[in-house]
Amino acid sequence: MSEKTKVIVTGGAGFIGSNIVDTLLEMGMTPIVIDDLSTGKEENVNPDAIMYRQDTRDLEGLEKIFSNHKPDYVLHLAAQISVSRSVREPIYDESVNVKGTLNVLEMCHKYGVKKIVFTSSGGVMYGENPPFPTPESVCPDPVSPYGISKLAGEKYVKFYGIEKGLRYTILRYGNVYGPRQSPDGEAGVIAIFAKKMLNKEPVTINGDGEYIRDYIYVKDVVNANILSMENGDGEIFNIGTGTGKSVNDVFLSLKEHIYYDADPIYGPPRPGDLRKSILDISHAKEVLKWKPKYSFSEGLRETVKFFESRR
Numbered sequence: 001m002s003e004k005t006k007v008i009v010t011g012g013a014g015f016i017g018s019n020i021v022d023t024l025l026e027m028g029m030t031p032i033v034i035d036d037l038s039t040g041k042e043e044n045v046n047p048d049a050i051m052y053r054q055d056t057r058d059l060e061g062l063e064k065i066f067s068n069h070k071p072d073y074v075l076h077l078a079a080q081i082s083v084s085r086s087v088r089e090p091i092y093d094e095s096v097n098v099k100g101t102l103n104v105l106e107m108c109h110k111y112g113v114k115k116i117v118f119t120s121s122g123g124v125m126y127g128e129n130p131p132f133p134t135p136e137s138v139c140p141d142p143v144s145p146y147g148i149s150k151l152a153g154e155k156y157v158k159f160y161g162i163e164k165g166l167r168y169t170i171l172r173y174g175n176v177y178g179p180r181q182s183p184d185g186e187a188g189v190i191a192i193f194a195k196k197m198l199n200k201e202p203v204t205i206n207g208d209g210e211y212i213r214d215y216i217y218v219k220d221v222v223n224a225n226i227l228s229m230e231n232g233d234g235e236i237f238n239i240g241t242g243t244g245k246s247v248n249d250v251f252l253s254l255k256e257h258i259y260y261d262a263d264p265i266y267g268p269p270r271p272g273d274l275r276k277s278i279l280d281i282s283h284a285k286e287v288l289k290w291k292p293k294y295s296f297s298e299g300l301r302e303t304v305k306f307f308e309s310r311r
């Protein structure tokens, strides 16, 4: 892959996408960002990248970009990402996560893209009672509209793979955290807590704080995307750490990194949230030759440093 390797990153102005864009530039590739800036920010996008403010639901607009650049690869991250919003607005969630994905797939097929890497979620995919850690082979049983729309996206990707010969890899992330995650939305407990603790504001935990998640640092997720451009064709991979932490654990760990002495306030649980999610990552280790490199403590340190610098 060289400077001439053109990579469309949908959602490239968002938290994870913009971190991917930085790495593609470091590797000498040409990233082309497609983002409607609904939750992403222009300031996240490296000025050396090409940026289009474009909604993935608008096929005509997408086509102009694909026909102009003829990308080699597409990393598809643009999505409605909030479970709570998907519960409140399932039709909007579906329009972005299903129709937007279908439009991107159609463009990949029409313009001969070498491969698409599709972003899914391991945190919402496996239902309430899978084995832990959960391997990809467990039958999906999402309970939220967000999980359902991500599963539909996966199925369309597979359809384009089987019927139209489009190369693909599907990555199911755990709970991703790190620099540039928005602390103002409804997703991203680490960013939300870090901002509140740094501002000495009260922190609210939804439910009893014993909801377990597999927290993965964003740079490890970036690396999984890069490896997937050339490996793991036609496969689904969990991208997490294989270990779980409760929200109460996260609160206490962050307290150690930030001088904060208040206790949390406990609020009602959020509808659509699963109680526990821990991903089995053996398949990614074996096939993608990927494994997480950042410990939770290293990841938290980098994340807190970022939010401190933003104050």
Ligand SMILES: NC(=O)c1ccc[n+]([C@@H]2O[C@H](COP(=O)([O-])OP(=O)(O)OC[C@H]3O[C@@H](n4cnc5c(N)ncnc54)[C@H](O)[C@@H]3O)[C@@H](O)[C@H]2O)c1
Pocket (backbone or CB within 6 Å): 010, 011, 012, 013, 014, 015, 016, 017, 034, 035, 036, 037, 038, 039, 040, 041, 054, 055, 056, 057, 076, 077, 078, 079, 080, 081, 096, 100, 119, 120, 121, 122, 123, 172, 173, 174, 175, 176, 177, 182
């Ligand atoms: N953050 C996590 O813990 C996590 C976990 C599992 C999966 N994911 C997936 O990773 C991807 C990136 O998520 P993120 O955490 O960086 O969130 P994010 O909100 O920062 O990024 C999503 C980006 O998509 C853009 N976008 C939304 N709708 C769009 C549309 N219709 N057209 C074009 N752009 C649009 C937003 O403006 C934003 O920049 C998403 O697909 C998300 O579902 C994230």
